[in-house]
Amino acid sequence: MYGDARLSAAMESMLGGTDAPPAPMSAIRVRMAAPIVPAARRSNHVARYALAAAAAIVLFFAIFPKASLALFERIVVNSYAAAHRLMDWTPPPPPPKALDEAQRSQQLSLAAAQAKVDFTIVPPAGLPPDAVFTGIDTMPALIYDKAKRVWSKSAPALQFDYKRSGGRTFSISAEKDDPRTGPYGKYMWHVDDLPGGKVAMTKHARFIWKNGDQMMSAIEDDGISAAEILAIRAAMHGHDIAHDARETVVKRYRLP
Amino acid sequence: MALSIDPALVTAARSDDVSLELLIVAVWPEAYRLAASILRDRTLAEDVAQEACATMARSLDGLKDVKTFSPWFYRIVSNYAIGAARRRRPTVSIDAVSECSTQFDSSDALDLYDALAALPIDQRAALVLHYYAGLNSFDIAAVLGVAAPTVRFRIMLARRALAKALSQPSSTSDEVLSHVR
DSSP states (O other): OOOHHHHHHHHHHHHHTSOOOOOOHHHHHHHHHSOOOOOOOOOOHHHHHHHHHHHHHHHHHHHOHHHHHHHHHHHHHHHHHHHHHHTTOOOOOOOOHHHHHHOOOOEEOHHHHHHHOSSOOOOOOSOOTTOEEEEEEEEEEEEEETTTTEEEEEEEEEEEEEEOGGGOEEEEEEEEOOGGGOOOOSEEEEEEEOGGGOEEEEEEEEEEEEETTEEEEEEOSSSSOHHHHHHHHHHTTOBOOOOOGGGOOEEEEEOO | OOOOOOHHHHHHHTTOHHHHHHHHHHHHHHHHHHHHHHHOOHHHHHHHHHHHHHHHHHHGGGOSOGGGHHHHHHHHHHHHHHHHHHHSOSOOOHHHHHHHHTTOOOHHHHHHHHHHHTSOHHHHHHHHHHHTSOOOHHHHHHHHTSOHHHHHHHHHHHHHHHHHHTTOOOOOHHHHHHHOO
16 A cells, blocks of 8 residues: 555655756856746636626626526525425425415403313413403414325414503413424514615514413513513413424414 | 755855855755656756746745745745646657656656656645655645645545555545645
């Protein structure tokens, strides 16, 4: 095998064995008197190709604007889908219209709500002193089975709504805890439209706890603080939820 | 490193024409051999070596540390040799090959010469600069105008190609890269 030492020795032997002619001092002196000729620098091939590609794309856009936009859109959509596939997540197809339309939000009493859901309702407790209960809304939900690739109707989630002093409102959600849905997100992003087509994104902490088979969640915002949510959870003796990410076999979607 | 020059001679050459001439005479064979190994053309190698020696003589005042003379000089020679190799048409004189080959008395060197000849210029230059001139990947990167990891990769490819050409089992990538600093 040509190891480092043998390679160096062979190289030494090869180059050392090359007879060099005598140093042509007169020719070198002539060159020393001449202006320096810079050694040819290597042009950056990558930059050259990138520039050529960019120019070709700009030209294509200029000549075929409509086709270019369609192509661009297709590339973006395909890339997005490919990225999701790489992350082991395939976007579900739209739910069947019949299922979608059968689901409508309703305002219910606690007893009526209990009849609609498949978990035992534990109502919120330890609420802020100025909170006034305004009602329970059902939030229709559908379940998408990633393995079977089918949508199915799910028992609705519930939303406990409250109003507070200063015109503030907040709500607390309750639904059946389903370990198959994987871990729950710790944050929610609120997106506000700003003038000029810009958007402002605000991060809100999401608190989740469990009582029996009920999973309750609340999001801190102007209507309720994180401390107040933690007080509710403590008053309800809620437990932590720890779902294994590997158990994400179904995805539950709440419908708007 | 093949080139070993007394720093005192380099210092003296900055202000003394006789010392400068002695320095040129001392470095000339190395400049020629390095250029010949990269170019594989004696006429072109002599031209490159002359230009490199002239540039060295004119730029000697700009060398900050005389102890780094050898890599600095190798860099000058390599730059000119690689530039010349890229400018010329990619053909090899059969005379040049046979003329050079007959002068080696080591069978390893004979095999290696043929195997080196088949390498692309960038890989050949990287290999010669590393194993003969003793330059590290950062110095070679400065000479070739590429990143140091690229140099290490080229040396790995060159070694693999050499191993194949010499019908030797190739080292693994990790082994090869671990040798190059």
